[in-house]
Amino acid sequence: MSRLMEDVHPGPSRRARWIIVGVIGLLFLVPIAAMIEFTLRKGLGGGYDFSRWAAVFGGGLGNEYKPIFTGLGNSLLLAVVTVVVMLVLLVPTMVLVRIRFPKLQRVLEFVCLIPITIPAIVLVVGLAPVYSVIARMFGSGVWTLAFAYGVIVLPYAFRSIQTNLVAVDVVTLSEAARSLGAGWLTILFRVVVPNIRRGLLAASFISVAVVLGEFTIAALLNRVNLQTALVVVNKADPFVAVIFALLALVFAFVLLIAIGRIGGTPSGGGRRGRRGRRPLPTPSEKAVA
Amino acid sequence: MTATITSPVVPASPRAARRVRFPTSALGLVPFAAYVLLFLGLPTVIALVTGFLDGDGGFTLSNLIALGNPVVLNAFGNSLWLSALTAVIGALLGALFCYALIGAKPTGVLRSVVDAASGVLAQFGGVMLAFAFVATIGIQGMITVFLRDSLGIDIFANGVWLYDTPGLILPYIYFQVPLMIITFSPALESLKPQWAEANAMLGGSTLSYWRHVGVPVLLPSFFGCLLLLFANAFSSFATAAALTSQGSQIVPLQIRGALTSETVLGQENLAGSLALGMIVVMIVVMSIYSVLMRRAARWQR
Structure with a gap:
């Protein structure tokens, strides 16, 4: 054959x-x-x-490069908070919908894919007033941007988790757990999460990559992140800005190679799992893939 | 599918019990629903509604009339042709690349490098792409200098175009091709080996396989991906913002202009109506996209 x-x-x-x-x-x-x-x-x-590379790695950068380090720190913080927001809000909802409310599957999928249709630049027009309220409630700390970033990573995170969720057949698993007397929290944390940890990891990595590359929302809400800092520093010293852009690029590349290795993205090992374990793909999964 | 799995396992009585517990577990959906409403629904509605408000919050259509302004129309025109051109070129190059990957080992080094590199270039681009193209075809860029000093070709003989709309074409293609590879390669994988076997057994050549099986099956996916690329370029902001020095040649830059300059009187909410215009284009494109994708799914069973 x-x-x-x-x-x-x-x-x-x-x-x-x-x-x-x-x-x-x-x-x-x-x-x-x-x-x-x-x-x-x-x-x-x-x-x-190699003098500029030596300066970057030897700590020979003066005060005028401070924005880059501020921006890098902010972006890393945002990446962490965004992943937390995504894991805490999206994952339990996806599991619940998959197990208990299969009829809502299409609605959830539609909602999660909306951010692809609404450009970030359009979202910013509406986010500006929302963030002026948030600034009054939580202060203008940069971490609040993570709520907006949680929305823009939705399509990517949803896709990674959904592939995994479908491949391991959590419905049967949860039925089995429940017939053994497990409650909902036990099912979520001790049965479902360990089984979809590949998808969760892939979703987290892709979220980190998207957040580190985000420019539009930060720039127009006047927050400093890695990308906006690069643009600022580029005006004074384009050479160092390009070095940092290259480093960020390599970092993102390594991150995505890791995703491929872990599997769980539609273009990675997830496909293997799908073919191997499950006889029939669902229509919703195809629309996502 | 869910029903067929659950019904034999769960007897009737727990099911009745489940129905009673319905409201409590529905509460679990509340946090996510609230979050999406606050950070996706509300901003979208605000963006769309402000287009209809004047400076004092009253209803007006003057912002919509401002959409007919030649500068704004020109920006929409630029955005549309730039997106269309880069989507077509990106889709063709990307599809060619996907074709070249047919038969490559799915777990091999080539595939994993291509997957990761496409992911980075398609999603991470933005600001970095602007830097990359200034370093490549900027006034002192590597290729510019090479062409000028070695071959005597001055790519900027008719003026520097890199910082204007035409300068966006190459950077946009640079992120369109990887996106095409990401979105189109699953479609190629839905081509079943059995079809190729059937074709071979009936005496068909590779050419007839592509003419009668491959291309017709893939065409809806191809156009779907093409639309996705169009939408992607149309909504892209970072590269243009970092590259163009002055002026607002495309719609996203117009929105930035409208958001940051509060001085232009009578234009307070122009950003809202520009956003409305963009959304209308995006909804049209994405609706056709979903129709095409449903068509494409027919052959993926």
């Missing part, structure tokens, strides 16, 4: 594949290479050296 499949395979030949992947891949590496080349330039005289 597998031999036959290979014989009639409609895909490209090995050589054609590597030519396409190679050409497009190389084109996409050009801007990254240009960024690296840019950071190594030695000023107007020409030539290259």
